[in-house]
Amino acid sequence: MDEEWSITRLAKASGVTVRTLRHYDAVGLLPADRIGAGGVRHYTPASALRLQRILLLRGLGLALSEIAAVVDEEKDAAEALRTHLTGLLAERRRVDRLVETVAATIAHLEGERDMALEELFDGVDPARQAVHEAELVDRFGEEARQHIEESRRRTAGWDRARAGGAVAEYEAVEDAAVELIGAGVAPDDPRAVELMDRQYRAVSAFWTPNRASFTGLGRMYADSPDFRARYDAKHPRLADFLCAAMAAYAEQRLG
Missing domain, CATH: 1.10.1660.10 (Multidrug-efflux Transporter Regulator; Chain: A; Domain 2)
Known part of the structure; x- marks a missing residue:
């Protein structure tokens, strides 16, 4: 150094x-x-x-x-990091289970394998989703509650293929963001802003954010312990990168 x-x-x-x-x-x-x-x-x-x-x-x-x-x-930096590492590894295992579940579901839908009912929900935590929804309402008030209800209406008729595709798109955007971070691309770089257009469209499949709510969603990615742990498992700078890039996108492209 x-x-x-x-x-x-x-x-x-x-x-x-x-x-x-x-x-x-x-x-x-x-x-x-x-x-x-x-x-x-x-x-x-x-x-x-x-x-x-x-x-x-x-x-x-x-x-x-x-x-x-x-x-x-x-007093002991290495010991402190070991404690943090334990938590990160636990979250990575949870995310890995979700990745395996989505991949298995795709294979099931394409006729390559069968899935037991229980396998469909491996790694999925409804209680965690409820916490996220409550956090959104606490942060952003009644507008967030309306977005949640809108999301439920839009996804009510989704089949497994549609749901799996939505999850896969989020994963693809995150993986692309990690590549940009590795290449030293700044969050307000045109390449990052363009990627956030893809993120905006992925979110819009569930509900339609405006400038304030899209920026606020990015802040929640950075501030929420659950989201940070999930993104940290992919890259320690991913949550902050998404937060800043979403804010740059909102500023430049959303009214």
């Missing part, structure tokens, strides 16, 4: 915004190690590791004050 990075370099590497890093500095969660020319903040490898732990804990739904207490008390 280099000896230190500017705030811009750390923001790009971590997927968080410069504004967020400045806020973390202001509240004492992640103080800059050095202030350079022009007031530019610089960070050492130790601070980069601290930021990683902060983002992992944020993915678990902790408030910033709670995160500060945890990272300040952690």
Whole structure:
């Protein structure tokens, strides 16, 4: 590792915004190690590791004050990461089960294999869906409740093939986003914005978001512990990338 990075370099590497890093500095969660020319903040490898732990804990739904207490008390960084890794591996296993269920369902519909009734629901958690719906209503009020009801009406007549296709499209968009992250593409890059058009159409199969609700959905991906754990299992920057890219798409293309 280099000896230190500017705030811009750390923001790009971590997927968080410069504004967020400045806020973390202001509240004492992640103080800059050095202030350079022009007031530019610089960070050492130790601070980069601290930021990683902060983002992992944020993915678990902790408030910033709670995160500060945890990272300040952690003496053994490796042991702390082992704890986080355990949770991430559990979520990856759950996602892997869902992937296997969708793949098996496609094979079943194409006549390649038979599925028992119980197999159709392997990895599917109705209680988790109810939590997500309640979180949407808490965040966005009555409009979110209307979107949920709209989604139920639209999907009421779907067969298994239609439902499996919708899930597969979400997975494809996420995989494409991971490729963009790996290529160093910024969330507001035209390639990312174009991918979010595909994300918008995938969401619109269930309900039709406007600028505010599509942006809010992206924020929920980044803020919700369940969503962050799911996306972190694919890439540690995926949730924040989707959040920022959806906001850029909404700003540029939605009224």
